[in-house]
Amino acid sequence: MAARKLAIIGGRVIDPVQGIDRVVDVLISNGKITGVASSSSDNAYDDYEVIDASGKIVSPGFVDLHTHLRDPGQEWKETIVSGTRAAAHGGFTTVCAMPNTDPVQDSAAVVEDVMRRAAADGVVRVLPIGAISVGQHGKQLAPMGELAEAGVIGFSDDGNPVADANLMRQALKYSVELGLPIINHAEDKKIGAGGVMSAGLVATRLGLAGVPAEAETAMVARDLHLADLTKARLHIPHISTIGSLVALRSAKECGVNVTAEVTPHHLTLNDEWVFGLKGEIPAQVGSEAYDTNTKVNPPLRSRADVEAVIEALSEGLIDIIATDHAPHAATDKVCTYDEAAHGINVLETAFASVFGLVDASKISIERLIESLTAGPAAILGRDLGSLKKGFSGDVAIIDPGSKWVVDPNEFASKSVNTPLRGVELTGRVVTTIYQGETVFDLRGAIGTFSEGVKAGAGQ
């Protein structure tokens, strides 16, 4: 592959890092960006493979800070192979793998195994996240130094919040020397004990136990104060409540070293989706209600919370979008709401679902792309998320006018747990290029990859 030269011509290139938003050609050679050139019909790319991107948006490949690949341990839900292909389908060229695998990514051995297999079998870049505590049990710090040397990009106990405030304090403090963020799922499990969806009118109507927004807000506030105390880097995953945003704003104003992410679903869906009618409120509860594909943690919040996170993302209070892609097998979702697993399959719908907010003029396309590229790359502190010369040749090409209906059976992911089944979205990733290789191209059959892609998997 090394000799391949690629020219992506005639597209609207949006690269927030370089301040580019105009029609230019993107040139890639030997897997690296070699530069951008003004588009002209006079440009001769004789020895290049040319991709005509006219009418399309050309973005740096997306970077996802929050992905569940389920591998090792739950390979029936997702694998490194299927998960990275799902990422490619969604325009993501970098995914950060959450450590809640089996075994947990709490030792160099497990992390190195994931990295080795990702390099061999993955079609996009996989960066592992290490556990904060041994086994994610919240009792004893994981060997964070060893994990950092193995290559983790941060630490998280994922769905297990660090409940012990002193352990959280020590984790933050210990991480300072390593320069890596602590990513703590903020939820006081006692406040909403037993809750399966957001507390509120819908939960009351359906007789489902509700989790108040304050279960998140309370722990976000605690973590912000501990980050202030320790001067450590705190990254707040999937922020979703108005109260959390108030605390975040205040902390940022005080100079706390904090970043925050929001998921596509918390930006676009609210708790009314649990009625099973794609956000409509029925006069009576029908058999479509209790849609287990809407069960996720943090739960889908109120309309007001959704409006607040959109505004916060738009203005930059929330730094980035991350997917919290959480694939689950059918048996985890074809059951009662109480029994259902938390999590939504997001990678392949992420861009298009949020692009609806661009269409609705609630967020700019530039900000959307920044929050999927430059923003997460800055948190990682790596040369990613831009089309700068010398950066990895990672590109997502988007057709902004494409209308498509979500059919999970076309997903590259092994799982189909999305509440967006049958929903029409506008804007679609049509081509994904990773290190100069085309790893997804919609012009091929949907859900399959060309031979070239599979050959490129070995890098």
Place this chain on the structure above:
Amino acid sequence: MTNPTTTAGNGAATGAKSDHEVAQVASQENVALPPRKHLLDLDDLTAAEITDLLDSAEGMLEIIGRDVRKTPALRGKTIITMFFENSTRTRVSFEQAGKILGADVINVTASASSVSKGESLLNTVKTLQAMQIDALVVRHPHSGAPYFISNHTDASVVNAGDGTHAHPTQSLLDLFTVRSHVGDLTGKKIAIVGDVLYSRVARSNIIAFQKMGAEVTVSCPNTLIPDEWQLDSTLGSETGFGGLKLARNVDEAIDSTDVVMALRIQQERQDAGHLPSLREYSDRWGINAQRMALANDGALLMHPGPMNEGVEISSEVAHGAQSVVEEQVRNGVAVRMAVLYTLCAPGKSTRLAGGGDEAQAQA
């Protein structure tokens, strides 16, 4: 409840002749036949449909009073009661209802079924489905379980209580009981006192009594109502319980009401911190003679059972002149007969296509 649109053929294939015969059977049993497949909650029934069901229960009550309590109305039908939670009165009530109507009733309890062996609810339902049953009466600790089941079986599903969501047959029997004493419910006042947050009976009864025109007020500790509700207020329509009054205290709730309904309070509420103690609950919310005196003369006292006498209700009033607790139990059988008959009467089978049903209707 959902209309039987998914069982293509049942309604259409029976045709006019069959419908006529069904109507005849219905009139013999004094039963109306709304085109329903499931009874999951009362929220999608009109007041007229509820009245039809209550009217048919009147006829059923007459059957229960006969020397030989048996009709062939559901002969050859198989009803399974599937209880994933302990219950004596509701399960027995359904069983008796089915048996009086001539159906074969099979009781499945979670502890005795394959559920305890780790089989999923979906596979349990599919297994029962394969045995060609006509109705599944389900009690489940998870809200929405009967809705889930209704999506995976051709049988009629009757919700016998799901989690903290709904208990529609309890509400029907409560409506039936009150109606038999006061007639039209329009403008009548009912106070529901107890664990509103966790009570499916409260939820279903608020919807049911409001639908029939009654004014409903609830009273309980502030820890036992949803966070978005406020004491001393009236809920708006956006809540799905529009018009429900939340009394400041129990005396205010009971004052000048026609019906007082006490709900069971459970030890778990004390353990989970909702209550200081059952003693304090009894003192502040327990229904006793002194509190009943605040209600209108002749007001009814109800309880869905099982009662914690001396906690939410004093023995004196539980067995006093105003108590209709035992009537509720008796009426429960009649109401459940009406529900089972309506859902799986001959000619309305959700299992067989039209031809077979006609033959059965003539039998």
